[in-house]
Amino acid sequence: MYNILIRAITVVGLIWNTFALNAQESGGIIHGRVLDIDGTPLVGATTSLVREVDTFTISSVATDEYGKYRHANIEAGDYQLIVNHLGNERYISELLRIEAGATMLMTDIEIGESTTILKEVIVVRKEPYITQKIDRTVVNVDALISNAGTNALDVLEKTPGVRVDPNGMINLAGKAGVVVYIDNRPTYMSGEELANYLRSMPASSLQKIEVMQNPPAQYDAAGDAGILNILTKKAPGTGFTAGLDLGLIQHRYTASNNSMNFGYSGNKLRMNGNLGYVVQNGFADVSISRQFFDATGKITSTFDQLSKIRRQGQGMLSMINVDYNLTEKSTMGIVLNGTFARPNRKTPNRNSIYDSGGMLDSTLLSDNLEKGRIGNISFNLNYRRKFDKENHDFIINADYLNFQIDRDQRFNNSGIQNDGLLTFFEQLSGKLESDINIYSINADYRYPLTEDILISTGVKTNFTKTGNTADYFFVKNDEYIPDYDKTNNFRYRENINAAYVNFYADYQRLSIQLGLRIENTIGSGHQLGNVMRPDSSFNRNYTGLFPTLFMLYKLDSLSHNQLRFSYGRRLERPYYQDLNPFLNPVDHYTYNVGNPYLEPSFSNKIELSHIFKNMVTTSIGYSDARNLVSETIEIMDGTYYSRPNNIGRTTVWNASVDVALSPIRWWDLQFRAEMARLHARGDFYMGYLDNIGYNGYIQGMMGFGLGKGWRVQVDGHYQTDITQAQFVYGSKWGVNTGVSKKISDRTSIRFSASDIFYTNINRGIINDLHDAKANYRNVGDTRRFQLTFSFRFGNSGVSKPGNQTNSADEERSRVKL
Secondary structure (H helix, E strand, O other), X not given: OHHHHHHHHHHHHHHHHHHXXXXXXXXXXXXXXXEOOOOOEOOOXXXXXXXXXXXXXXXXXXXXXXXXXXXXXXXXXXXXXXXXXXXXXXXXXXXXXXXXXXXXXXXXXXOOEOOEXXXXXXXXXXXXXXXXXXXXXXXXXXXXXXHOOOEHHHHHHHOOOEEEOOOOOEEEOOEOOEEEEEOOEXXXXXHHHHHHHHHOOEHHHEEEEEEEOOXXXXXXXXXXXXXXXXXXXXXXXXXXXXXXXXXXXXXXXEEEEEEEEXXXXXXXXXXXXXXXXXXXXXXXXXXXXXXXXXXOOOEEEEEEEEEEEEEEEEEEEEEEEEEXXXXXXXXXXXXXXXXXXXXXXXXXXXXXXXXXXXOEEEEEEEEEEEEEEEEEEEEEEEEEEEOOOOOOEEEEEEEEEEEEEEEEEEEEEEEEEOOOOEEEEEEEEEEEEEXXXXXXXXXXXXXXXXXXXXXXXXXXXXXXEEEXXXXXXXXXXXXXXXXXXXXXXXXXXXXXXXXXXXEEEXXXXXXXXXXXXXXXXXXXXXXXXXXXXXXXXXXXXXXXXEEEEEEEEEOOOOOOEEEEEEEEEEEEOOOOHHHOOOEEEEEOOEEEEOOOOOOOEEEEEEEEEEEEOOOEEEEEEEEEEEXXXXXXXXXEOOEEEEEEEEEEEEEEEEEEEEEEEEEEOOEEEEEEEEEEEEEEEEEEOOEEEEEEEEEEEEEEEEEEEEEOOEEEEEEEEEEOOEEEOOEEEOOEEEEEEEEXXXXXXXXXXXXXXXXXXXXXXXXXXXXXXXXXXXXXXXXXXXXXXXXXXXXXXXXXXXXXXXXXXXXXXXXXXXXXX
16 A cells, blocks of 8 residues: 555655646636536636737636636736636626736626527537546436436446446446445445345436545545445425336336436425335346366266246335525435335246266256345434535534345255156245344534635544344244254444545646545454354454545646546445355355455555546556455355455556547537456465456447437447456447437437347356356346336426435445345
């Protein structure tokens, strides 16, 4: 870490020495902000300062991500300020007199949308698909037509730089360990459970995705690969509004995604809400082949497994956010969230065992059924106090979250010889219950030292209490006999205390953000055991420092060329349930196993980017992670065990280019290409693991406006083979398309088709197995057709997401439901 930090400081020093003179200003200064009529900053508006005596433009500056502009070194005289932004009315100021050496702060300039009818073509302000900021990339969900009728997981999979593996694990820029937030609050889930939750969240309720590979200091340090923050739609600024989205999905089966959002805003009261109802009806055909060898490398047996997984169920999501202005400068808010789902999974599978000559030896038929009940309730109470200066405020959040997860499992296994004779029948019944409670409180304070220098600081503490009970029984002649190898009762307690300070300075061309966060973690786990297994326990206590640094330098006054530098140190804590050492059966020959010896992972990341006109971003990056937690596979006596383990060291070099532009008014283009080199090495149960892999990824989108409310879009991706620890994920590609029609200002309809050629199929190879090798293929419901009808009533339009954050930021992401 220290070598990387020293290099980062050196780079900062070089950049500072090179550009410090450019940040110094002389002569007069005129500065201010440009907003739309809703008070949202206008990014990329051109502000021109025109000399009155000869109408000569002496300075032209584009507004930044906060809508700010600044003209410096202005000679004394009379001027007019002119503001232009595509899709908005032009603004021309009154005559401005600037004195020598004086600074003039303009009042906020608010400009409305401009609607110009040209041959029945309506030109209005269109939000870009991708926006680059100093510490994150922002993706506009509605800009992609093929998102219509889908869900949040599908939206993430189409987000540039994001990949989703067959188990629902989300990767960012080729790295695992992503924490998913929703409206600045973590989901507290992972893996398949997070995937199920995101599948139940309609895409129509989403507004933006914030991609943060190096999150700033005010965010929790957890998340080795970074944070994906999903921002949902809110109501407009005045009156009442509501929207209804009905989506029908057809693949092999029929499913639906439906949502309604509503809001009200008065003089003192502001309320937003979302309701979602989802019918899940998916499938996955999974085939796994395992070959076993003797000491000479000769095949001794082959095991082929075919599973026909059916996922069905219903889910409801609800959220209500109420803010009340106690005074002109103080606001009290309450946020209530509820998620209730009934996921069911039925998995009949056929396991064929062949001898060394390839002749069928025996067959195992399994009929596995799981019925789940998931309930999540969260409560947030927040208070915000604004002071006289802009960006001078104090915010406090208190949170309580509860997860109740129950699963009823049944495994029926029948062994059949090759002559058809039944050799055994086994029935296993399981009941799993999890109860997770999280209490958290945090306070944040921001103070602007000057208009261009902002300091923020905050503290946080949270307490987590989890309980997981698993009762398994062999069922024989209606008698339930305890299976003590799998039955367990696991308890875990954790307390995290954190504090941070963040410094932000914005000069004429140079913006810099420095942060430092400290976190202390105290945890204890207790496995209560049973009559066959003794009690066991463990304790953890560790403290970490997490510095962050962001720099953005504008190489020209119009911000056509910008350099962005970022450095951050991150932490990845083990999931709560991964610390439970007992067995969790998937089928007769496959088990998930926890690991109480997991250590936290620490990583350092550095990235340098060039941004051209906010349209083309080229980046190179490097990350170095120690003790990265990764899934590992071990085969013993023909049984397949999936267990999380620490990988000693994992380094990643990556390069990428992002393009988002409109070559012609009616043509939008977005493209991303990335390459990475991943090197994983460390102690492994097979000996020493040392794997190097190279991979590439291409993703793109083209959209065409056809006039009269019609729009067509095509998007797709291609992924090369990816080597990651034991796994080699196979190449895959997919093409999607969509068409939308705006029937009226309040009504629209969209039709989209995903994975048209049915090529987005997950497959791969598992290496480093003891006297064995394995491969798999997973064909799911990736090819689908969606029809979505949207209707808005009340005040049309959607406001920007709120700034209210939540004190329980990281803990939700560590829950495996």
